[in-house]
Amino acid sequence: MSGADEGEDPPVGTVYLVGSGPGDPELMTVKAKRLLEEADVVLHDKLPGPEILGSIPEAKREDVGKRAGGERTSQEYTNDRLVELAREGKRVVRLKGGDPFVFGRGGEEAEHLASEGIPFEYVPGITSAIAGPGVAGIPVTHRDHTSSVSFVTGHEDPTKEESMVDWEALAATGGTIVVLMGVGKLPAYTDALREAGMAGDTPVALVERATWPDQRVATGTLDTIVDVRDREGIEPPAITVIGGVAGTRERVREFLANELGEYGDET
């Protein structure tokens, strides 16, 4: 082996776009766990949750989520940082809550890496969109209730002309609607769904910090869920699940071992 001459650029490192799953460290993939151990540096935000983040040595961690002042690190900064670290020859893990390609901006990062000629690998994770309802006893599909499920962002204002989520069309599917980033705009989209003809007594559940040690679940209907959110003080991160399947929780809850101690209290 000739060894690298001084001043020669190191070989470009690989960036791993890794899904952490919803937060319980046991719900990470075996591959994610190995990559975290082998990584030189881990770029993350808060979404992987306290247990997983707490298991990564401080020295390897770079927080690219919300800064102390509440300001978000720009996507541009994160993109550039990934490229920079890879060009230093580092083995970089970009750790994202749930699955990297579900509302995680993983797609943008993949495109940026590709455009800069940086090799990257996608490592799927269990998305909170399925696991969040599931750990609350709510299957996202169920033969008796629905044969379709939609994952949507609640971040947009439904009254905005340019809203990309067509709530009227969603209501018409009759399928389960799983809303991510949907705590703040809950009043707006529950109204939009009712205006579109969805029944006010349609079951709705909010699953806050799913699989984290302090998970909470709150339930109601399209008519009542905003009051329930306010009363319980439900905050992000939380999943909203809307549809007949949300009623399953009441029928299985007594025997739902996920909640008999493993995760947090019920509300």
Ligand code: SAH
């Ligand atoms: N890539 C993530 C989603 C990122 S968008 C995934 O696949 O899960 C951020 C939103 O995800 C949050 O606003 C919340 O709606 C949801 N979310 C992520 N983790 C969550 C968790 N543990 N419990 C509840 N909601 C969660």
